[in-house]
Amino acid sequence: MVMIRVRSRDGVERLTIDNPNITIAELKTLIELQLHVPLSNQTISLQQNLLLAKTPADRSRFSDMANPDIQLSSLGIGHGSLIYLSYDGEREIVSAARRPSITPAGSFGKKMTMDDLIAKQMRVTRQEAPHSQLVSFDRDAANAFQSYVNETLAFAVKRGGFMYGTVSEDGKVEVDFIYEPPQMGEEEKLLLMRDSEEEKLVDAIATGLGMRKVGFIFTQAIGQDKKDYTMSYLEVAQAVELHAESGLKEWVTALVKLKVNDDGVADVHFEAFQMSDMCVRLFKEDWFDFERGKEGEEVDAKVSRMKKDVVVGGKDVREVDNDFFLVVVSIFDHQGPLSSTFPIENRNFPVTTKAVKTHLERTKSLPFVKRISDFHLLLTLARFLDINADIPALTQCVHSQTAVPEGYQLLIESIANAGV
Template identity: 75%
Template sequence: MMIRIRSRDGLERITIDNPHITIAQLKTLIESQLRVPVQNQTLSTNQNLLLAKTLEDIARFTDMSNPQTLVSSIGIAHGSIVYLAYEGERTVAGPNVKPAGSFGRKMTIEDLIAKQMRVTRQENPHCELVSFDRDTANVFQNYVNESLAFAVKRGGIMYGTVSPEGKVEVDFIYEPPQQGTEDNLLLLRDPDEENLVEAIALGLGMRKVGFIFTQTISQKKKDYTMSNAEILQATELHGQSELKEWVTAMVKLEVNEDGGADVHFEAFQMSDMCIRLYKEGWFETEIGEEVDPKLSRMKKDVVVGVKDTREVDNDFFLVVVKIFDHQGPLSTTFPVENRNSPVTMKALKTHLDRTKTLSFVKRISDFHLLLLLARILDVNADVPALAVCVQTQTSVPEGYQLLIESLASAS
């Protein structure tokens, strides 16, 4: 049996073999395990004991003053909190802990709680809303619906813009190399390819704005909004971004009123507390099969409500974001990278032949096409120059037109 002891030094624990011990025996255990002499101890189930500032104030707490009273008779059981005031000093076990102050140097309840992490729900996101380019969202969901049948997970990094008011617009999705299963998504990050993506985005006046992933049909049967593995992955990417408006989007199948299935988008931000806990190393990152997927496990106790716990409901970390749509500046008709079939120059020739009636800048106004070209052209000069032409919808220099057409013709 474990009883929690809260004093001016914070929350500690003692182990008890017999739940029917007396208060005198409890004090003896506190002396042996926490090194506070019995004669210096005052115990109470009333947290206001820790606010008492004088011996006279402390003496008023008498609910645990009879040494022969059984602790079970006053409701103390496994997990209960007993408040301890004591005279003198002691060294608290643990790294870099200084001796507690002498009697009279009290901490308030708020001070004690502040020494721990308190997990609460965050009511409002930092972004006003997220708006998806209709065609970009459609290309992503069509693939996972028609080609993958929502049987394995898929993910991508969202790029776009953020307005001064916090409105996030998603204009293209980069799908990195990855491996998806029913329950997990492994992004095989390719720094060289991502450098090309960043160069294109910079030329387009865009940046990373979020992470998008799918849930599978098998996950629909489980009782969570996001699993602990999804929370960890989304939080890691959010934390790396350093963008307070960063959005995590989720795509899944939902049963409609007619009994059919509709593709459904949801958007969230990971809470500020979630990001802080992750950056400070509180999350257990190795998740065993015995852990309920709707719970995130911590390495140390956090406070949820009035409870100290190491398991937090994932929903505490999610802040809902409103979803809108818009028509963005890019087309989405070029094959998408890192899917089942490699994208080759033959795809470029097919695309250019199909779009002959458009201006050349319109013909190349597709992120996935620019990424194919970026593998061959100079990433520091050619790629930004072409991206700027696309952003401003100005004529592509003739030299670039000839180069791109020759690359297509050589396939």
């Protein structure tokens, strides 16, 4: 038995653990159980100055115990060690005598394992509110994405892309362009063949435009319309992986599908969600069992399977309805700063420099900065530019809508004429 001292604004309290080799994630679960501080509200550190931090931004600088997978012993934490805890709000201070026992009811003298303890704390409930106040789509960008799926692919297979834009301080997400990476879509599966070099160019362009990656958008095939789910377990798996990768709490997952209206006509329908905090936590801590459907196994696509029991509605279960992981986000639209008329990358036909020439000729009545204010055009040009000098300079002109230096105009025109 090991005793850890936990100092917070309430003073020093003692935490009892069985094994000094537990991870930080397991330690935080014990803090939630024994000290009544919700896991999502905890910041812990070995640095005393944590207690002086007043805001979430201040606390985020204390990252020495941020990795949930690190074992306490690797940080030199053992019997009698002192760690610091910061949290917002109020809590009930529970004396050591009144703290819940870690012996399960009906098994006197039998201690729970760490897995048992964590499973009892892993309660899956619906998250009432998203971190995003709303998501607003640039009309042209959203239309360019859905029209291709509707008119060219006929919603027969899945298609996906990354949404880029801005996030306001109050959680409003604005999507100003959609990047479609190389991919292979089937009726129920979508494989994103991500090109790291191309994504570096995309991120460099976005940074220069004052934007960042804010979400994932994908379509459901028309064959999925008869399935009894909002998102399949495969879609949940892909969506939560990308959400977790982003590190952005306001990250939005958008779903596009055909939906029959009251007149019997199929309309293109957009829905937006956030994967719940619990869903992201379960993914990061490797609770999901995504290895399903092998050797003819019957699979219920509307549920996600866990590797261990979780508590849903007071019951221990290993299958959770996918809807428990979805938090609805309101959808709006706007007219963003970019056009979406240039051919889009990674579709049926490669985009060449000839398309640049055609685009420039078609828009020659506009100021030059307006003519190049299209993400997909900028991505084509970026393949011929220096990522550290040219792309920031050019995107800054587009971002501020200021005149493009003559040297860059000549360079772009030469790129346009190169393939003629």
